[in-house]
Amino acid sequence: MQKLVEQLINGLTVGSFYALIALGYTMVYGVLSMINFAHGDIFMVGAYFGCFTITQLSKTGFTESNPVLAIIFTFIAGAIGAALTGITIEKFAYRPLRKASRLATLISAIGTSIFLQEFVRLIPKFGSLITSIHFGEKNLFPESWRAAIINVTQTFGGAMVKTYPGILGTAGIKLGEISISYSRILIMAIAIVFMVLLYLLVRLTKLGKAMRAVSEDKETAALMGIDVNKIISNTFFIGSALAGIAGVMMGIFYLQIRPTMGFTPGIKAFTAAVVGGIGNIPGAMLGGYLLGLAEVISIQFLPAVYKDIVAFAILIVMLIVKPTGILGGSGGKNKL
């Protein structure tokens, strides 16, 4: 019994990651009918922005004196870093291809995914590169700047694994026999809060209604006076920010991050979005938690190495049985 509840909580924790990332896939699909295959890497970039922030805060001793604020700043940095990455990608990699074939956009997305991974991996190299630029005897940057640039680029990225300082440790609460760590509670709480906020935003605000209008019919939305490009950009901003938050959660929970970390959660979150009904926001949340739970349940019966296979088996079964997903409409007309 105790084991079962702990596995359930484990499933909800993992599901929180999937759900938050899946929302980005589904929102972008909703407004552009495209799969943003770079979304998993936006999640990774968020984790790196968070890692850089918490590392710097810890160096100055701020984390120790203000742990709550430090965590909040880390989440904000991860969210904003990922969001800015997302809107930049949309503007330069997708917008010019809006009228092109779906295949062109797909290739652009895959290219962007590789680009982001390599970029984060090579950041320290760029640091040494630009600090070595010189004209004759004179270097482009003064000595003190060079040290700072090298320091920042090396702290931020690189091919090696980066480590989040273990802020929350393994402490937690105990309910009878069952212990739940604070980091799990934090992750589940943050995921729920942001999903509720997103739901309210999409249902009730002017921006949310405009997003739904754009998702249904861009030409008519433009006739209403909606700046369609701006709404698409805002959609990328929000979806990417949620991925960035998930990235920071991943860092806080698993401690280690690397440039390729976005791949597996990305593709699983995509699975979650499809299972829930891609384009459908509550569907993405539902799909994320279902997938998280399915994975931990599978561990009860199968060796743990099979858990990735379970996710994709679910994807394949779903695509055969109900390609529009659990909450999806019919005929691919699935919209925000």
Place this chain on the structure above:
Amino acid sequence: MVPLLQVKNIKTYYGNICVLKGITLEVHQGEIVCLIGSNGAGKTTTLKSITGLLHPQEGSITFGGEDITFLEPHHIVEKGISMVPEGRHVFSKLTTLENLEMGAYSRKDISAIQQDIEDVFKLFPRLKERSKQSAGTLSGGEQQMLAIARALMAKPKLLLLDEPSMGLAPILLESIFENVKEINAQGTTVLLVEQNTKLALAIANRGYVLQTGSVSLSGTTKDLRSSEMVQKTYLGIA
């Protein structure tokens, strides 16, 4: 007097196919002007060029004396032109009320919007009963009313209507055209595209006949009704 809308010799293309081969037309403040012509003549393309969904490669469009040829649609709405697109295009997943709110998207006078929603409900009482329903569940006639009401929510100076009669039951036809007359009487200038030539000529002041991307005839509705070409081709009078 300077016309409210002046379209001067516009040529609009889809890819490299020239669809509008130089269209010139004017709409004056307070008028109902109709644009008639058979399927594929370029009526919708003309309206899309005016609203900025398409940009002509040659020619110019001015509204209230200001050049709007290359403005984007969301800026043109702010200038005071709204359009009821062909086939209604209501946002089917949004409620009736939300559709109306989208119509008012570009407005700055937020506090007046509520009152205007009440006003369009007076014009189309059926919509009020359906206000919480998603627009996709409305009947064709109700959707047409909603599309018109939504366009009115922008408080346009000029209302463009693209085939409002399409797919409507005969009884509804009359009432929609009555609505258009009433909207015009309340001060909104109207440019009406119609294939139902008889009804269009009945409510318009002036009209243009479009044939394969060019204006083949224009004049007062009286002139048009007495034209042999119009009678034969569009009114089915042999």
